[in-house]
Amino acid sequence: MKRAEVFEFFRRLAEANPSPTTELESGNPYQLLVAVVLSAQATDASVNIACRPLFERIKAPRQMVDFGEERLRDAIKTIGLFNTKAKNVIALSQALIDRHNGEVPKTREELQALPGVGRKTANVVLNTAYGEETFAVDTHVFRVCNRTGLAPGKTVDEVEAKLDKIVPQPFRRDAHHWLILHGRYTCKARLPECWRCPVIDLCRYKPKTLAPEERTKSTASRSGSRGSSTARTAKGRTASRLRASRSRSRPSRLP
Numbered sequence: 001m002k003r004a005e006v007f008e009f010f011r012r013l014a015e016a017n018p019s020p021t022t023e024l025e026s027g028n029p030y031q032l033l034v035a036v037v038l039s040a041q042a043t044d045a046s047v048n049i050a051c052r053p054l055f056e057r058i059k060a061p062r063q064m065v066d067f068g069e070e071r072l073r074d075a076i077k078t079i080g081l082f083n084t085k086a087k088n089v090i091a092l093s094q095a096l097i098d099r100h101n102g103e104v105p106k107t108r109e110e111l112q113a114l115p116g117v118g119r120k121t122a123n124v125v126l127n128t129a130y131g132e133e134t135f136a137v138d139t140h141v142f143r144v145c146n147r148t149g150l151a152p153g154k155t156v157d158e159v160e161a162k163l164d165k166i167v168p169q170p171f172r173r174d175a176h177h178w179l180i181l182h183g184r185y186t187c188k189a190r191l192p193e194c195w196r197c198p199v200i201d202l203c204r205y206k207p208k209t210l211a212p213e214e215r216t217k218s219t220a221s222r223s224g225s226r227g228s229s230t231a232r233t234a235k236g237r238t239a240s241r242l243r244a245s246r247s248r249s250r251p252s253r254l255p
């Protein structure tokens with residue numbers, strides 16, 4: 001995508017949603033970090049349901065360590081991979097107490113050194129808690145960037161590097177939220193809703209999805225034309241069968 005198109009792409013997403021943010025609920029950077037760790041391969045909605053009662057009583061790493069792994073496991077058992085995640089949350093809480101005085105660090109290196117914290121989690125925390133211009137690439141962002149031609153790449157690292165290079169001001173801070181929300185609600189994995197997409201003319205994805213009523217019409221007209229071709233075929237078959245039976249009834253050679 002050309003520079004001007006990239007600008008227009010984000011301008012339109014920004015116009016539709018001027019203040020995007022994460023859908024994960026949290027009250028402070030520590031709770032955000034825990035929520036993001038729990039959200040791996042799980043929906044934000046499922047994490048919010050599990051975390052609402054948990055975050056009522058746990059707001060800091062010390063409280064989490066005192067709460068303990070067993071009770072945490074029980075509190076998050078509705079979330080996928082809860083065993084490993086409970087272990088990681090307790091270990092990262094202990095690491096925050098031991099290495100960072102109970103605070104969530106503000107550098108990528110320190111964040112990624114915590115148990116269960118990868119590059120994407122660090123990017124979300126740096127961006128959402130500390131306002132850094134980072135580009136967390138999750139499955140939605142990866143799909144949107146490749147489909148649209150905005151920042152194509154074979155790996156999440158490649159896509160992240162391209163976003164970092166091409167996203168202009170004043171969109172850098174919120175770009176990843178816009179892309180996540182666009183992928184989650186419009187440019188969906190199985191059937192992108194192109195007919196109501198604000199960036200349809202900028203997007204390089206060729207098989208654009210028609211509006212539901214147009215899809216119904218086009219299916220109906222296809223089955224209509226299939227019907228007449230069936231009739232033609234049937235007619236053709238009948239004619240050839242007649243020809244064959246006539247030729248069978250005719251002697252092949254005159255006596």
Ligand code: SF4
Pocket residue numbers: 147148186187188192193194195197198199200201203204205208209
């Ligand atoms: S036009 Fe379709 S494929 Fe392209 S960004 Fe919009 S929803 Fe996604």
